[in-house]
Amino acid sequence: MSGNSIIGEAAIRAGCQCYFGYPITPQNELTEYMAAHLGRRKGCSFVQAESELAAINMVYGASLVGARTMTSSSSPGISLKQEGISYLAASQLPAVIVNMSRGGPGLGSISAAQSDYFQATRGGGHGDYRTIVLAPSSGQELADFTHRAFELADKYQIPVIILGDGMLGQMMEPVEFKHEAPEKPPVRSNALRGAKGRPSRAITTFTSKPTELEEINWSLFRRYQLIQRRETTYEAFMAEDAKLMVVAFGVAARIAKGAIKNVQAEGLKVGMLRPITLWPFPSAQVTSLSNKVKQFLVFEMNMGQMIEDVQLALTGNGDVSFYGRPGGVIPTPSEVAKVISRIYYQKGLK
Amino acid sequence: MKKVYSRPKSLKRNPFHYCPGCGHSVIHRLIAEVIDEMDLQDKAIGIPPPGCSVFAHHYFDVDMAESAHGREAAVATGIKRAFPEAFVFTYQGDGDLAAIGTAETIHAANRGEKMTAIFINNAVYGMTGGQMAPTTLSSMKTTTTPYGRDVEIEGYPIKISEMLALTRGAVYIERTAVNSPANIRKTKKAIRKAFQSQLDNLGFSLVEILSPCPTNWRMEPLESWRWIDEVMAVEFPLGVIKDVTGSKDAD
Numbered sequence: 110m111s112g113n114s115i116i117g118e119a120a121i122r123a124g125c126q127c128y129f130g131y132p133i134t135p136q137n138e139l140t141e142y143m144a145a146h147l148g149r150r151k152g153c154s155f156v157q158a159e160s161e162l163a164a165i166n167m168v169y170g171a172s173l174v175g176a177r178t179m180t181s182s183s184s185p186g187i188s189l190k191q192e193g194i195s196y197l198a199a200s201q202l203p204a205v206i207v208n209m210s211r212g213g214p215g216l217g218s219i220s221a222a223q224s225d226y227f228q229a230t231r232g233g234g235h236g237d238y239r240t241i242v243l244a245p246s247s248g249q250e251l252a253d254f255t256h257r258a259f260e261l262a263d264k265y266q267i268p269v270i271i272l273g274d275g276m277l278g279q280m281m282e283p284v285e286f287k288h289e290a291p292e293k294p295p296v297r298s299n300a301l302r303g304a305k306g307r308p309s310r311a312i313t314t315f316t317s318k319p320t321e322l323e324e325i326n327w328s329l330f331r332r333y334q335l336i337q338r339r340e341t342t343y344e345a346f347m348a349e350d351a352k353l354m355v356v357a358f359g360v361a362a363r364i365a366k367g368a369i370k371n372v373q374a375e376g377l378k379v380g381m382l383r384p385i386t387l388w389p390f391p392s393a394q395v396t397s398l399s400n401k402v403k404q405f406l407v408f409e410m411n412m413g414q415m416i417e418d419v420q421l422a423l424t425g426n427g428d429v430s431f432y433g434r435p436g437g438v439i440p441t442p443s444e445v446a447k448v449i450s451r452i453y454y455q456k457g458l459k
Numbered sequence: 460m461k462k463v464y465s466r467p468k469s470l471k472r473n474p475f476h477y478c479p480g481c482g483h484s485v486i487h488r489l490i491a492e493v494i495d496e497m498d499l500q501d502k503a504i505g506i507p508p509p510g511c512s513v514f515a516h517h518y519f520d521v522d523m524a525e526s527a528h529g530r531e532a533a534v535a536t537g538i539k540r541a542f543p544e545a546f547v548f549t550y551q552g553d554g555d556l557a558a559i560g561t562a563e564t565i566h567a568a569n570r571g572e573k574m575t576a577i578f579i580n581n582a583v584y585g586m587t588g589g590q591m592a593p594t595t596l597s598s599m600k601t602t603t604t605p606y607g608r609d610v611e612i613e614g615y616p617i618k619i620s621e622m623l624a625l626t627r628g629a630v631y632i633e634r635t636a637v638n639s640p641a642n643i644r645k646t647k648k649a650i651r652k653a654f655q656s657q658l659d660n661l662g663f664s665l666v667e668i669l670s671p672c673p674t675n676w677r678m679e680p681l682e683s684w685r686w687i688d689e690v691m692a693v694e695f696p697l698g699v700i701k702d703v704t705g706s707k708d709a710d
Binding site: 154170200 | 502513516520521522526530533534535536537540542562570
């Protein structure tokens, strides 16, 4: 299955009841998959919205009444969705938002890129908030992380972003789905479904009292701290006796793995840390790595965004190099291997 | 003694914060009365906008959820698609529904979403201090048309209800006003009819209500009532704009 279709199938199996989308390359197979497979399920709904703005606000509506709900887009469309994501975060409503990102800024290119890292990990819209950001790097992870995204969204009442890219979306890979679709889509218990047998409720984000909003900001912040403690995930690859650690996420990490295998064969001791949750970022793991390793190479398909989180975690306790290809250029493993070797020798590690 | 008038069950015991002469409190009451009479209190979800009525949840004793500016029809779509048993009404101003939310409104109407929009047309952006709205009348002075709206520069007052009537999914659209006891009664009747069309699953319904804003119009309340008749209702004629509730395919 294509990566985009994998997300669609995994979402249905996670109990996604409503999907709202708007066409944009390179994620259209996901919208089309939901049109074909979700719309006809009993009690489920697919709407092709008139815009990304409308789609994310439909997500907000469906989440209000307790449905598991999702939207997807690619970079320019995700910019439009930021309004709704901010409202979801403020209202503490769960939702899953998929960004199969492409090159930017502007209309950019339709090829895979990682230039939306800042947008995804810093909230993205207005106001003081975070979203959980999952970065898959294979077809199997697209399936697994989609399921996890719905679970996390419900558990912490928070929007969750799956940050993929055009390459993951288009790639065909075998996949094993570990869950069966529920008979009936689940309904969240605290949903707004009419004041039957209880006092009426209001879900609002506006207040005329700054101290009230300050308290909401604090309560969100405390939840974010909890998520940081509990949900930070990463993969350590050949990290045991590494002298140089590559830090890369998503499809870049997959390219880097190929490169690392090449240089390992030449006797270079190179490992990789792959953040799986981009927010919360595995800062503690980067910090503890710096006790053993002093040389880091951050590799991203952008001009250098995650590198700021790596540098923050290291606080000067390590030497960080960067290699990036922006604009939708997809580097090959041998190209990255050359960069690794060059840095390895330049830094006197051999 | 016989009780002939009391607070509707669907209105909370909170005094309205609206300006003297403002139409919001009358319209709130009418909606609450209809909700009571149609027994909708425990299945209603109201979507108020950012604007003067952002605190509508202080008044309506039904479930309510705030929307981003102009996105009410999209939020209502999400609610109805996920939970069709809900009764959903949006409460929107002219800037909200006819400027920033034009796309959401037209497409929700065109899809025939089973929802009702209560559309308050007072020809200005009220809460932000009386700027030009898409419905501001020609030559009308606002804070952003200090010399009067020049249609050559700022365009014409938009007739969004007439535009919406062209969509096949809209089944009931009426324009009323709340500037006289007779018009207030007609408004209540229109709200009732719009709500009924949603309950009958017929499609999109909307009641546009010409509503006085004496504060931003710089008028006495009584003067603002007269102005609706003499100026506003000339540009925005009152009456049923579309009604295919009798036979949905009649258009």
